Amino acid sequence: MSRRIIACEVFKPYLDKLFEESGIETVDYLEIRQHDHPELLARSIQSIIDDTKDVDEILLFYGLCGNAILPLVSRGIPVKVLRVHDCAAALMGSNVAYRKRFEGNPHKRYHCLSYGERDDEYFARTSPEYRKISEEYGEDNADYVFAMLYDKFSTPVTYIKLGLDGEDAQIRRKEEGYYSVIDGNLDLLRKMLKGDDDHVGVTLYPEHKFVGVYDYEEILTTIKQHHDDEKTREE
């Protein structure tokens, strides 16, 4: 079965690890930053879907991701997406593990190897984002933005460890207590690549649309589109 793989760049080191088992495949990676604006992320993904021809399926390594995937349509080739709220569940290996960790816990900030560097890129006062805001709107406004966006979430960050090179060094770079380290596993991603477990993904067929369920088990599903939906989408 031929396929095209589209993935968030957060999955790159993990897919590279899995490709050591299964054979290297080409992946279209999109920047993590696109999650900041879900509508733009949806358009980026849709653009690649629209551009895809002559394969049997498209594998999309995204979850609900803030509902960014809801507007996607299949142009004839089925699109299979991870049955998860976000990448943390995918890297923890199951929605059961994700629920155990995060249900009832409002402090849901997490990191992993490919995301961890973003602490310095995003959250630190030395980050490019801070410098950009500071240059455009002044340091006072930059401090305000960072306090509003990031400071309140400075509780221990869940670090999902998958046994890859670089993780220990990354964890050690932060002060003690910054991370709460848990073991993830690649089972969910592996099953998605192998295609031997229907429940790890949700497949979007032509003339269907994604619908969020928002629990910790089904998460999302698909239903047949009505004619009005298509008209609204075109508008």
Added chain:
Amino acid sequence: MDQAFYEELILSVTRGKVKDVDRLCREALENGVSAFKILDDGLLAAMQIVAERWKNGTVFIPEVLIAARALNVGLAILEPYLVLGNQKPKAKVVLGTVKDDLHDIGKNIVGLMLKSHGFECIDLGVDVAPAKFVEAVKESGAKVVCMSALLTTSMIHFTEVVQAFKEAGLRDSVLICVGGAPVTATFASQIEADIFEPDAVTFAEHLERRLA
């Protein structure tokens, strides 16, 4: 004050120049300009521009925060002049971010805009359990409830809040409004919310029209 004044005020809000916003608002008041005119033609006009840019994807959360902060500075100066004798607020609104969610930027902007439009806000904060929304309505007599979430894992709690109001026999007494980045019109309809508003900046106007 002439058009150039309002253009300067609008620019100061959108650029987050809080000292200039402070100065310009005071200057206008000293010159006898109505606080309502400064609010409508200056501060709120600026937020309209920000809302448009947000919709177009030309600004992001930092720019919205910066402008909202400047709006807040101006509003604090105008507020004493906006209260006219015994004028009642347009309505009381209970607002909060639902359980298991700490995000409050959108909620705070909604609160700010509601205040600017003459509503009284009872802000419950974040990680708010369904029962707390009901309790706040019972205590305050509020007719509007605004719920926000930024995580898809939190959206399930919207359903619980609606259910809590039904069980308390209060569902028909309140307008339930929902918003937040992942919230969709389809979802709002599924949970039987009365108002879905994807734009925190323009929600207050939407509510005014609904209540009119």
